[in-house]
Amino acid sequence: MSENDLAQNDGQRFDRLPATPADREVEGRASREEVVDWWQDRFAVPPETFEDVTFWEKGSGKIWAFSADLPSPVRVEGLGITLLRTRQEHWKPTTTGVKRFGRDATENVIDLEPGEAAAFATGHDQQLDRWDGDWGYLIAAHELAGEREPIGVGLYLHGELRSRVPKGYQEDLAVLE
Known part of the structure; x- marks a missing residue:
């Protein structure tokens, strides 16, 4: 897989989110830091809730959470749970994400x-x-x-x-x- 292929969004593979916006290689892709901050800002879910969770994007803005570590990219149909929809005006949590992480929400x-x-x-x-x-x-x-x-x-x-x-x-x- 070429560098150019990795720098583009591909709906057929999971790519790990970059740690911070400064690490972003794919335009528009959320970072791990932004996802954790969003859950904290919107629902007051403590950042440590996601300590052992890796975040992945498949498709355009479909963020998945996985409780393990894998090399990136990964070509599989599913990986963990859908967590969040980004790449739209307002980010939207998924029902699965809310059922899994919403117990820690206080706002x-x-x-x-x-x-x-x-x-x-x-x-x-x-x-x-x-x-x-x-x-x-x-x-x-x-x-x-x-x-x-x-x-x-x-x-x-x-x-x-x-x-x-x-x-x-x-x-x-x-x-x-």
Whole structure:
């Protein structure tokens, strides 16, 4: 593989994210530092949460997290979990990423009542005027066995929480009142 091939984004391989923006060789590619900082800035997820995680890009802006180290690039179909979508105006966490790392979030998490959580998990949008935090992508969570459990990603705009739970993740939650 030539240097020129490695300096371009390729949707058929995983490339490890550069450590810092200064190490970037592919224009537009996020760095490890930027990904960790984004999770900390948006959701207050401590940087040490990602200490043993490597980050990879496959395709244009699809960031994956992997709990091991491999040489880069790697030509495989999947590597770890999808974490984040970049290369768009607003970065978007994935449902899988939120379910895995959202337990450590302390900001921009909306705690849903049982009926709200059930509606959200099945993909329904709902009016929720009580949120007084940032607009944009939030972690929707509910209480399960006395702990906060992330359900998925919501988009909060103009008093409405829009469920961004993909069809394959939608589920019926038992509502216990």
